Amino acid sequence: MFFDANPFWRLSSSLDMVRGILLTSNLPQLQNLIKRDPAAYKEEFLQQWNHYNSIREIFAINPEEQAHHFGELVTFISQVATCYPKETAQFPTQISTLLLESYNVLSLDTKKTLVQNLVMLRNKSVISSVDLMKTLFPLLPQTPSSNLRVFIRKTILNDIKTANLRTKNHKLNNAVQAMLFGMIERGLGADFVGDKGKTKMPAPTDSRKTSEEAMWAIILAKELWRKGIWRDAKTVAIIAQGCFHPVIKAQSASLHFFLGDEEDDEVDSDEENDGIDVRSVMHKREINKKTAANDRKARRLLKEAKKQRTKVTESIANFSALQLLRDPQTFGEKLYDILHNHDKKFSLDHKILIMQLLSRIMGSHKLCVLGFYTYIVKYLFHKQLRIPSILAGLAQSVHELTPPDALIPVIRKLAQEFVHPGVANEVIAAGINSIREICRRQPWAMEEDLLSDLIEYRKSRDKPVVSASRGLLRLYREVNPSMLKKKERGKEATMSVTGGAQPLPYGHAPDAATDIEGLSLLEDHLKELEMAKDGDEEEDEWNGWDVQEEDSDSDSDSDGWQAVSDDDEDIVISDSEDEAEKKEKEAADAEPRVSTLATTKILTPADFALLNTLKASASGASRPATSKNKRKQTDADDLNATNDFISENDILGPRKKAKADYEERMASIRSGREGRAKFGSAKGKQNKEHPSSTTNREKKRNKPIMMIMGSSAVKSKKTASLRQKQRKLRNHINKAKKS
Numbered sequence: 001m002f003f004d005a006n007p008f009w010r011l012s013s014s015l016d017m018v019r020g021i022l023l024t025s026n027l028p029q030l031q032n033l034i035k036r037d038p039a040a041y042k043e044e045f046l047q048q049w050n051h052y053n054s055i056r057e058i059f060a061i062n063p064e065e066q067a068h069h070f071g072e073l074v075t076f077i078s079q080v081a082t083c084y085p086k087e088t089a090q091f092p093t094q095i096s097t098l099l100l101e102s103y104n105v106l107s108l109d110t111k112k113t114l115v116q117n118l119v120m121l122r123n124k125s126v127i128s129s130v131d132l133m134k135t136l137f138p139l140l141p142q143t144p145s146s147n148l149r150v151f152i153r154k155t156i157l158n159d160i161k162t163a164n165l166r167t168k169n170h171k172l173n174n175a176v177q178a179m180l181f182g183m184i185e186r187g188l189g190a191d192f193v194g195d196k197g198k199t200k201m202p203a204p205t206d207s208r209k210t211s212e213e214a215m216w217a218i219i220l221a222k223e224l225w226r227k228g229i230w231r232d233a234k235t236v237a238i239i240a241q242g243c244f245h246p247v248i249k250a251q252s253a254s255l256h257f258f259l260g261d262e263e264d265d266e267v268d269s270d271e272e273n274d275g276i277d278v279r280s281v282m283h284k285r286e287i288n289k290k291t292a293a294n295d296r297k298a299r300r301l302l303k304e305a306k307k308q309r310t311k312v313t314e315s316i317a318n319f320s321a322l323q324l325l326r327d328p329q330t331f332g333e334k335l336y337d338i339l340h341n342h343d344k345k346f347s348l349d350h351k352i353l354i355m356q357l358l359s360r361i362m363g364s365h366k367l368c369v370l371g372f373y374t375y376i377v378k379y380l381f382h383k384q385l386r387i388p389s390i391l392a393g394l395a396q397s398v399h400e401l402t403p404p405d406a407l408i409p410v411i412r413k414l415a416q417e418f419v420h421p422g423v424a425n426e427v428i429a430a431g432i433n434s435i436r437e438i439c440r441r442q443p444w445a446m447e448e449d450l451l452s453d454l455i456e457y458r459k460s461r462d463k464p465v466v467s468a469s470r471g472l473l474r475l476y477r478e479v480n481p482s483m484l485k486k487k488e489r490g491k492e493a494t495m496s497v498t499g500g501a502q503p504l505p506y507g508h509a510p511d512a513a514t515d516i517e518g519l520s521l522l523e524d525h526l527k528e529l530e531m532a533k534d535g536d537e538e539e540d541e542w543n544g545w546d547v548q549e550e551d552s553d554s555d556s557d558s559d560g561w562q563a564v565s566d567d568d569e570d571i572v573i574s575d576s577e578d579e580a581e582k583k584e585k586e587a588a589d590a591e592p593r594v595s596t597l598a599t600t601k602i603l604t605p606a607d608f609a610l611l612n613t614l615k616a617s618a619s620g621a622s623r624p625a626t627s628k629n630k631r632k633q634t635d636a637d638d639l640n641a642t643n644d645f646i647s648e649n650d651i652l653g654p655r656k657k658a659k660a661d662y663e664e665r666m667a668s669i670r671s672g673r674e675g676r677a678k679f680g681s682a683k684g685k686q687n688k689e690h691p692s693s694t695t696n697r698e699k700k701r702n703k704p705i706m707m708i709m710g711s712s713a714v715k716s717k718k719t720a721s722l723r724q725k726q727r728k729l730r731n732h733i734n735k736a737k738k739s
Helices: 009-026 027-036 042-061 067-079 092-100 108-123 129-144 146-163 170-185 205-226 234-241 248-259 279-288 292-317 326-342 348-365 371-381 387-396 404-418 425-441 448-459 463-478 491-498 520-540 575-590 605-622 626-645 648-652 662-674 696-702 712-719 724-736
Strands: none
Touching: 027 042, 027 067, 042 067, 042 092, 067 108, 067 662, 067 712, 092 108, 092 129, 092 626, 108 129, 108 146, 108 348, 129 146, 129 170, 129 205, 146 205, 170 205, 170 234, 205 248, 234 248, 248 348, 279 292, 326 348, 326 371, 348 387, 371 387, 371 404, 387 648, 404 425, 404 448, 404 605, 425 448, 425 463, 425 648, 448 463, 463 491, 520 605
């Protein structure tokens, strides 16, 4: 019989076996031990790694089998992947491939586990941000769970924000922007579905997938713009591409972005919303228990909501995306083609949305899309739905370079449909205001006979009509008084006409173009570079020429420096030359400077790009840096001065007080309740043990006789028969006995 000569070996081997079993069944404990000493537990990790590979092959065939155990192994390997980088080199690729190829057949818990572990690998710098984005972007349109969708969306935004926190990460930004471009472009070749009527057919599966991809690309680009992470022309180009998408939902989201609307066109309503529902807060304040803590909480939420509304208003006022369009003329022509070719497929609201954006681009960039005026004429009726928005868009599209021949038929149509005795005064005022806004931008679009007729409405009895007509009269007294009759010109306009003043012809600017805007900045920048280069060359020339040092006690030679004593009166040091140079420089700065760089150098695209950068930095340096609100206000003032957008109120003019809607009435009620201890009547509550108001019967008893003389109760007493009086008396006696 064989006996083991070393029983301690058997004991240690059995202990190792027990330890292996314990560590295999307790992955969190093994994970903790591996992080402390990776080399000592490498065999245990390799055992789990082999186990993971076996289960992964089974899981690829049948995802429902051992899904929970597979998720635990993935989490374990993700936690310790940095300890064994060589062994787990293919692990992130395996997870990404599994998500992209089998995402629709995986369970929701497995999806969450795999996505979370992939994000963990990015946080541990095992994979790059670009690799993570390549996996997460295709998952957004396929995710039915709102919670998982919000997590993926937050991860994408936070990762891009963190990468651009200190300096711009151009590599990541370019890669992500290329992905967003691709997500939108994949669906541009499909047919327009439209949103008019109930005849639209359900889109195919591939079309729905591409439309969801485009929608998410637009949402992410808008969010990155809103948060200030991306504020460049590439972001604007991505959303501009969405304006031509055949799916109405994606197209509408892009149009709202350029118009500055805060209407949320996201995929579903269960997305993350940072805003505060004021109506919900007020409702909870009314129905919940009245305590001081609840009141403080409600006031704090209302104050925060007010701050958010102010922030939204400032962001809308600082909307500069229209100015970053690369080719506004082509963009406007494409918008008009969509509007004209697919007119029957779009609802009126969507067509007005396209009109508003097209007119705003035409006014901002001074474009000429002449077909737009022929198209919009068919909507110029006073009974047309949403006609104030259409008129505002029409006036917004006009500028000083718009041909008057294209506007004369439009103004005639407005005068025929809106300005005549057969319509209401509000319609007349809206028509004259629209004509005035068009003529304010292009005065040569008005005819003398029509102008004379419109000015006569200043004698009307309706205040809005009088105001509109007088506004038109004041306009032509300033821009072209020769079109008015002599008695209508006024004193100053008559003097200007008598003095020989003539209005500027069409196409002429008040000041001739003498320079490219901001070209002096580029000239100064190039001069600074040349001076810096010359200074470096001069320093290089002095290299090797050291001045010989001498002792202070040695006598200086005749060719050396000579000391100047205080007794020498012949040498006079004056700053007169410096002062003269300073005055000359101030005088030069006061005059308009014309750069000669364009006549001495051929400007390249790189020079123009540098010029745009210098202009942006100069405008940022000119703003006060002490206050953030001042900077935002300056941006808003600059934008308003450039675009001069028109609202519906400019078309409608001053109106009588309209009937308040529900929100306005509730706001008035809430403002009236402020400062009151208790709502309701305080009558009859002073001298009672338990405060209460009087009953309706008591109030009826205390009414004056003259208030109830005409009531049915009093009249019925006068006309009651004897039998009715007896019956009423008997009922009164019986009731008194019972009480």
